[in-house]
Amino acid sequence: MESFGARLHRTVTERGPLCVGIDPHPGLLARWGLDDDVDGLERFARTVVEALGDQVAVIKPQSAFFERYGSRGVAVLESIIRQLRDQGALVLLDVKRGDIGSTVRAYASAYLDPSSSLYVDAVTASPYLGVGSLAPMFELAAEHGGGVFVLALTSNPEGAAVQRAHGADGRTVAQTVIDEIAQLNAGADPLGSMGLVVGATIGETGHDLSAVNGPLLAPGLGAQGATAADLRVVFGSSLPSVLPSYSREILSAGPDPQALRAAAHRAAGECRAVLGGSS
Numbered sequence: 001m002e003s004f005g006a007r008l009h010r011t012v013t014e015r016g017p018l019c020v021g022i023d024p025h026p027g028l029l030a031r032w033g034l035d036d037d038v039d040g041l042e043r044f045a046r047t048v049v050e051a052l053g054d055q056v057a058v059i060k061p062q063s064a065f066f067e068r069y070g071s072r073g074v075a076v077l078e079s080i081i082r083q084l085r086d087q088g089a090l091v092l093l094d095v096k097r098g099d100i101g102s103t104v105r106a107y108a109s110a111y112l113d114p115s116s117s118l119y120v121d122a123v124t125a126s127p128y129l130g131v132g133s134l135a136p137m138f139e140l141a142a143e144h145g146g147g148v149f150v151l152a153l154t155s156n157p158e159g160a161a162v163q164r165a166h167g168a169d170g171r172t173v174a175q176t177v178i179d180e181i182a183q184l185n186a187g188a189d190p191l192g193s194m195g196l197v198v199g200a201t202i203g204e205t206g207h208d209l210s211a212v213n214g215p216l217l218a219p220g221l222g223a224q225g226a227t228a229a230d231l232r233v234v235f236g237s238s239l240p241s242v243l244p245s246y247s248r249e250i251l252s253a254g255p256d257p258q259a260l261r262a263a264a265h266r267a268a269g270e271c272r273a274v275l276g277g278s279s
């Protein structure tokens, strides 16, 4: 079985390093001429999937925007996950789950067990009950070729107070998270399957990402103010592992599928100029 890290490496080599989020904000639905209801949600999500599912390496549905419509919204999410996978995109579900280990095991089976209707290639996870509490997710991901992206240095300004606080050994909370994920990826080739979330908005922070050997998801581009040029400042020598992520910046080009594709192509070009690499 091919690991998530290997599948991601291959897909990014074929399609270019880009993640596009599906975040059906009420304001975007209105801008697209859609109602803020399940039908509007479904039209929005399917349009993005049909425009980008066969072009972009990773698509990241934001679970919150589906959950807000209850079970019918989750049914739309299940359906587009299948459609995206059929189109060859890797699906990273942004759910930011985290809990005590026994509960994390249930979250892991919801998203990382192939028999689940919400089965995806990777999920986001929160380490604030301790990175070790996420072990059931790491284990199930490894067993089935999935991935987990753990929050390290998030793109929102409020994150710094917690994430950059120093522990007894002098490391920041974020550096502890980074180092624990690096251990999980040690020796993986071409890339480990356990990733980190590091916002493109955070500037130079002095954190050491050099040993991570896994993907670095970089949200915060576009609508939150970061530009592709900021990636160089934030990631330095770790740029080759960066997966830039845009949601509203690209989604606001819709609903015309060609305009969505053009916006994704433009974003990919700007990132490629900084990251290098193919396609």
Ligand SMILES: O=c1ccn([C@@H]2O[C@H](COP(=O)(O)O)[C@@H](O)[C@H]2O)c(=O)[nH]1
Pocket: 021, 023, 062, 094, 153, 154, 155, 156, 197, 198, 199, 219, 220, 221, 222, 223, 224, 245, 246, 247, 248, 249
């Ligand atoms: O640190 C983080 C972690 C996750 N996100 C999520 O990414 C998208 C960003 O959307 P934009 O429209 O491109 O701002 C959204 O789903 C967030 O929940 C993040 O922004 N920062």
